[in-house]
Amino acid sequence: MLSDPNVQEILMDITDDEKHSFPIIECILKGKTNDLEIAEETEIKLNTVRKVLYKLYDAGIATYKKSNDPETHKFIYSWKFDQDKVNDIIIEKYDKFSEEIDKSIEYEEENMFFACNSNHRYKFEEATENNFTCPKCGDSLEFQDNSAIITELLRKKDERMPLKRSTGK
Numbered sequence: 680m681l682s683d684p685n686v687q688e689i690l691m692d693i694t695d696d697e698k699h700s701f702p703i704i705e706c707i708l709k710g711k712t713n714d715l716e717i718a719e720e721t722e723i724k725l726n727t728v729r730k731v732l733y734k735l736y737d738a739g740i741a742t743y744k745k746s747n748d749p750e751t752h753k754f755i756y757s758w759k760f761d762q763d764k765v766n767d768i769i770i771e772k773y774d775k776f777s778e779e780i781d782k783s784i785e786y787e788e789e790n791m792f793f794a795c796n797s798n799h800r801y802k803f804e805e806a807t808e809n810n811f812t813c814p815k816c817g818d819s820l821e822f823q824d825n826s827a828i829i830t831e832l833l834r835k836k837d838e839r840m841p842l843k844r845s846t847g848k
């Protein structure tokens with residue numbers, strides 16, 4: 680799951696520390712769940728391990744159980760990484776993103792655009808108001824075919840589509 684760029688992006692957003700968060704999560708997924716064990720296995724400082732874990736906890740994608748070590752009578756924390764919650768966040772993010780893209784596509788489709796050589800862009804109404812002269816640089820404004828922009832927006836939308844989406848709710 681850590682190879683999924685969507686997951687990586689979310690972990691980056693949450694922990695701001697990919698160097699440490701990836702191996703820590705990998706470790707939990709492999710079944711080493713205790714913070715002391717994780718620190719030992721990953722050779723990351725215990726403090727850093729805890730910091731990353733609490734950031735994940737704060738974001739709602741990791742939980743822990745506290746128990747008492749019968750020998751040392753110290754608390755043991757076992758951590759769990761909530762993959763479903765991560766998928767929920769991915770889908771939520773994608774939905775928001777695709778909504779924005781759809782709005783942009785609609786805007787491109789509903790309008791005609793005119794642009795100068797420096798690519799200052801105007802809608803038809805603005806271009807007429809300015810007699811097809813760019814108010815920024817004085818160049819003439821020419822009709823701009825925006826089909827490539829629409830194709831690019833569609834491509835972006837498709838590219839970001841979460842792989843696990845179809846198996847979700």
Ligand SMILES: [Zn+2]
Nearest residue numbers: 795799813816
């Ligand atoms: Zn211009």
